[in-house]
Amino acid sequence: MNYTRINLKKGFIEKYDFGNIKLHAYQTNDLMKDESYILENDKNILLLEFPAFYDNLEEFQEYVYSINKNIIGKIFSDHPNGGTIFTDIKGYASEGTIKSMENGTIKGLVTNFEKAFEGTFAKEFHKITDVLKDDTINIGEFILNITYHEENIEIEFPQINCIYTHMLGHNCHSIVAGKSHAINMVKQLENYKEKGYNLILSSHHTPETLTDVDTKIHYLEDLQNIAQNTNNQKDFKEQMTNKFKNYDGLNYLDMTANFFFPEKNK
Secondary structure, eight states: OOOEEEEOSSSEEEEEEOSSOEEEEEEOOSTTOOEEEEEEOSSEEEEESOOSBHHHHHHHHHHHHHHOSEEEEEEOSSOOBOTTSSTTSOEEEEHHHHHHHHHSHHHHHHHHHHHHTTTOBOOOBOOOOEEEOSSEEEETTEEEEEEEOSSOEEEEETTTTEEEOSOOOTTBOOOOOSHHHHHHHHHHHHHHHHHTOSEEEETTEEEEOHHHHHHHHHHHHHHHHHHHTOOSHHHHHHHHHHHSTTOBOHHHHHHHHHHHSOGGGO
16 A cells, blocks of 8 residues: 655654554564554544554654644553553553563563563553453544453454554564464465455564465465475574574574474484
8 A cells, every 4th residue: 555654753654544543553663563553533542552652652652743633542551561651541442462461472571571671671561541342442533342361362453454464574483383273374374365355564673465475375385395394493493583584583584493393303
């Protein structure tokens, strides 16, 4: 889809016009390529996920204010940190995300990143004022269809025929927790194709298309074939890096190798 690019001081915006609703995708240009989203209709703004580093927060906040509309809420799935801005706005999250913030994957990641990035990581969590429970909700005339997972959610925006998921990344490695996970990921991506989504939104990549979905499906199929025909992490990672040259996310590939080949088989 066509978009207008707006360059900011550190990151940039890709602005998509769907008529009654506009989508502003903020690429932070941080070390993890974090992406945050702004949905705009005639009266309101809804925020989805937040930047992870302090030096993006002010820029993100200034851009949101420049739209000059009522900020109706902020919704979180995987990135509920960065909680030093928009503190008076309603915060929405599922019970799974809240539990993950309290004592799960999200808490563990934020704790580790806080240490690793030595004071630059925006560790403060947003206050969750409203717990998501329904399959379909309306926030300020934005319709959201929600699929609930153990520690996060997937959000379909039917008014613009887009879906948000944590990660896609057609040109980077993925965290794949074994064969069954790979199979389920392919099924999920095939479902995206059946739905014919305009865009797939995720937390670590600019918005992607169904062509990118095809690319990721082929990646997952090749990954399974390589895993089936190798016996250890070293050979697996070597074949994957040769097959997918210049792919980002080598740390994700390391994690995948650990899942497919336990530590003793290095």
